[in-house]
Amino acid sequence: MSTTDGEMLLDVVDRLFTDLTEDGAMRRARAGEWLGEAWSAVEEMGLPLALVPEEKGGFGIAASDALAIVRLTGRHALPLPLAETMLANHLLAEAGLPLAQGPASIAVAAGAPVPWGRFVRTLVRETSGGGVERVDSWTVTREGRNLANMPRDAVAFATDGSAATHGGLPVLAAGAAIRALQIAGAMERVVELTATHVSERQQFGRPISKFQVVQHEIAKLASEAAAASAAADMAAEGFLRGAAGGLAIAAARVRSGEAVGIGTSVAQQMHGAIGFTEEHRLHWYTTSLWSWRDEFGTHSHWAQKLGAAALAAGGAQFWQFVTEAA
Amino acid sequence: MMDAIHFASPPRHEGAETLRQEVRAFLAEQLKDRSPLRKSDSWNGFSREFSRAMGQRGWLGMTWPKRYGGHERSAFERYVVVEEILAAGAPVAAHWIGDRQSGPTILAYGTEEQKQTLLPRIAAGELVFCIGMSEPDSGSDLAATRTRAERVEGGWKVTGTKLWTTNGHNADWMILFCRTSGSTADRQAGTSQFLVDLKNTPGVTIRPIIDLAGQHHFNEVHFDGALLPPDALLGTEGQGWNQVMGELAFERSGPERFLSSIQLIVELVNVLSGRDSDLARAAVGRLVAHLLVLRRLSRGVAAMLEAGENPAIHAAIVKDLGAVFEQSVPEIARTLVDAEPDIGSDHAFQAVLANIMLNAPSWSLRGGTREILRGIIARGIGLR
Numbered sequence: 001m002s003t004t005d006g007e008m009l010l011d012v013v014d015r016l017f018t019d020l021t022e023d024g025a026m027r028r029a030r031a032g033e034w035l036g037e038a039w040s041a042v043e044e045m046g047l048p049l050a051l052v053p054e055e056k057g058g059f060g061i062a063a064s065d066a067l068a069i070v071r072l073t074g075r076h077a078l079p080l081p082l083a084e085t086m087l088a089n090h091l092l093a094e095a096g097l098p099l100a101q102g103p104a105s106i107a108v109a110a111g112a113p114v115p116w117g118r119f120v121r122t123l124v125r126e127t128s129g130g131g132v133e134r135v136d137s138w139t140v141t142r143e144g145r146n147l148a149n150m151p152r153d154a155v156a157f158a159t160d161g162s163a164a165t166h167g168g169l170p171v172l173a174a175g176a177a178i179r180a181l182q183i184a185g186a187m188e189r190v191v192e193l194t195a196t197h198v199s200e201r202q203q204f205g206r207p208i209s210k211f212q213v214v215q216h217e218i219a220k221l222a223s224e225a226a227a228a229s230a231a232a233d234m235a236a237e238g239f240l241r242g243a244a245g246g247l248a249i250a251a252a253r254v255r256s257g258e259a260v261g262i263g264t265s266v267a268q269q270m271h272g273a274i275g276f277t278e279e280h281r282l283h284w285y286t287t288s289l290w291s292w293r294d295e296f297g298t299h300s301h302w303a304q305k306l307g308a309a310a311l312a313a314g315g316a317q318f319w320q321f322v323t324e325a326a
Numbered sequence: 327m328m329d330a331i332h333f334a335s336p337p338r339h340e341g342a343e344t345l346r347q348e349v350r351a352f353l354a355e356q357l358k359d360r361s362p363l364r365k366s367d368s369w370n371g372f373s374r375e376f377s378r379a380m381g382q383r384g385w386l387g388m389t390w391p392k393r394y395g396g397h398e399r400s401a402f403e404r405y406v407v408v409e410e411i412l413a414a415g416a417p418v419a420a421h422w423i424g425d426r427q428s429g430p431t432i433l434a435y436g437t438e439e440q441k442q443t444l445l446p447r448i449a450a451g452e453l454v455f456c457i458g459m460s461e462p463d464s465g466s467d468l469a470a471t472r473t474r475a476e477r478v479e480g481g482w483k484v485t486g487t488k489l490w491t492t493n494g495h496n497a498d499w500m501i502l503f504c505r506t507s508g509s510t511a512d513r514q515a516g517t518s519q520f521l522v523d524l525k526n527t528p529g530v531t532i533r534p535i536i537d538l539a540g541q542h543h544f545n546e547v548h549f550d551g552a553l554l555p556p557d558a559l560l561g562t563e564g565q566g567w568n569q570v571m572g573e574l575a576f577e578r579s580g581p582e583r584f585l586s587s588i589q590l591i592v593e594l595v596n597v598l599s600g601r602d603s604d605l606a607r608a609a610v611g612r613l614v615a616h617l618l619v620l621r622r623l624s625r626g627v628a629a630m631l632e633a634g635e636n637p638a639i640h641a642a643i644v645k646d647l648g649a650v651f652e653q654s655v656p657e658i659a660r661t662l663v664d665a666e667p668d669i670g671s672d673h674a675f676q677a678v679l680a681n682i683m684l685n686a687p688s689w690s691l692r693g694g695t696r697e698i699l700r701g702i703i704a705r706g707i708g709l710r
Binding site: 195210212229233325 | 328330331332333335346409413414588591592593594595596598599600604606607608609610611612613614615616617618619621622623626640643646647697699700701703704706707708709710
């Protein structure tokens with residue numbers, strides 16, 4: 001698929017996600033409802049298979065465009081396991097296992113809560129040896145939720161699935177890359193919302209964007225969003241590089257995790273009290289961002305992993321390590 | 327509005343990676359006796375010998391046309407050389423301004439004769455340049471320049487004072503920004519740029535200003551009716567402001583904007599290596615993550631410059647994020663390691679920590695203050 005076709009596809013997807021995330025739908029999702037019709041709409045477009053190569057049953061969407069779709073799920077805080085399903089199918093295809101029917105998710109070996117565990121129909125389970133297995137049967141032992149009220153469930157597996165080795169990027173790192181992309185998408189939306197808000201909000205007889213202190217805070221937010229965006233590009237490259245991409249993804253997650261902390265703090269402050277309400281949509285993004293930065297490996301996990309690699313390289317080789325890590 | 331936060335992806339360039347190994351071998355030899363403390367001087371370290379050696383290797387004026395002594399290589403090859411020499415802590419000051427800024431400005435706006443006379447010698451590492459922009463009453467507000475060049479019989483007569491002129495005392499030439507018509511009320515209009523031969527122009531007095539670190543890099547350069555020849559004018563009379571603005575994307579986005587404290591990171595890694603602590607690993611991981619993303623952003627700007635775009639806002643983002651990062655490093659290092667800053671210490675970490683702390687305040691001032699940059703970024707996303 002050419003880039004122009006890719007851009008057209010992304011435009012269509014962007015519009016679809018806008019339609020699927022109107023206020024009512026977001027409220028229902030946050031109350032714990034499964035948005036079945038919305039899921040059917042993304043399935044009709046073939047999006048769950050976007051990260052699957054054409055020869056393995058995909059639609060021939062360029063991997064970079066598929067990753068841009070992941071970014072859009074973040075931009076819209078899409079309350080569906082689409083990014084998880086895309087990744088699950090990608091992993092299944094890589095391992096030569098049958099693709100998922102319907103929504104799917106990932107169970108990492110470390111045992112973190114499974115995104116959307118109660119609603120999906122297939123799980124890709126990371127085995128302790130780093131392989132993957134396809135699981136169709138499990139029990140949700142605790143229905144949990146992340147800070148954005150999206151399902152994060154503890155599960156127990158009734159039976160073993162069909163296992164396969166997996167020589168590429170570890171499942172945890174692949175999931176971490178997906179979250180880095182979503183973070184970049186949501187950060188971009190937070191910049192837009194905040195810049196618009198301060199331009200419209202009048203106090204002391206003028207838009208608050210006229211105050212230099214506000215301008216400088218917005219500049220700080222925009223710079224953090226730029227860093228998160230570059231980090232996501234780096235994560236995407238790491239994802240496509242496979243087994244060698246782990247450090248790039250680790251670095252992307254550490255930097256974008258920090259961008260979330262600084263950026264959401266500025267955005268909430270600039271929105272004032274209305275941004276701290278359920279009425280205003282800012283919280284869809286900030287609460288999602290707060291959770292994504294610690295999912296598929298916490299911020300601390302990735303920082304320590306990256307730091308351990310740098311310390312192992314040592315001071316004399318430090319710069320070489322930097323130039324070769326990403 | 328969101329274009330400002332999206333940066334180009336740096337391209338993979340295999341030739342540049344071969345070059346990187348050549349530069350590393352050269353630096354290993356050149357810097358084998360240079361102490362960690364001196365390496366941490368970053369782009370303040372001054373050595374005409376080193377700059378001439380760089381010129382001999384063809385690593386100055388790399389992107390310029392061969393007929394002006396350049397080497398017609400890509401911006402990415404130049405980027406590789408620049409980041410390698412900075413990361414290694416080489417003494418770059420004797421060629422830094424000329425190679426990065428003055429040369430490209432002369433190339434863009436100079437007459438054929440100016441280009442023929444000056445560029446080959448900059449590319450050879452033989453000419454030291456300085457920048458004559460700031461003044462006592464004109465810092466961030468560059469358009470408030472009072473220094474004036476008056477057209478007289480036989481050329482231009484310059485009167486006024488330039489301040490914070492880095493390396494003015496070592497420089498052979500200055501590119502002077504000043505007023506040629508109107509008054510400070512006219513702001514940007516009526517400003518021009520001149521090439522000043524500092525070693526051969528009567529009426530120019532250079533006085534040292536010692537900085538917080540006790541070092542002499544800054545100068546006050548006083549022009550007392552100094553006579554410049556007619557061909558000293560660089561570019562078009564009255565177009566000084568636009569010419570200067572064109573330099574800034576180059577000045578603000580390079581690796582020097584986030585590598586100023588790299589030697590302290592290296593010494594920190596040396597101290598922490600082998601100590602098995604969650605805190606140390608997480609802190610070093612954070613530093614590496616910042617470096618990788620800043621490097622990507624900076625190389626993205628290089629790609630945009632190469633493509634002929636004007637990434638002024640992106641450059642401001644790189645410089646602001648870079649300075650915040652560089653300045654955070656000494657605070658992080660001193661929190662992690664139980665050792666006092668001590669510039670005379672035999673322990674590299676303590677000496678480098680001291681040197682970095684003493685120099686860090688300048689990093690968010692030089693080349694555009696944090697406040698100016700944030701104003702540019704806010705405008706770039708549509709505020710004002």
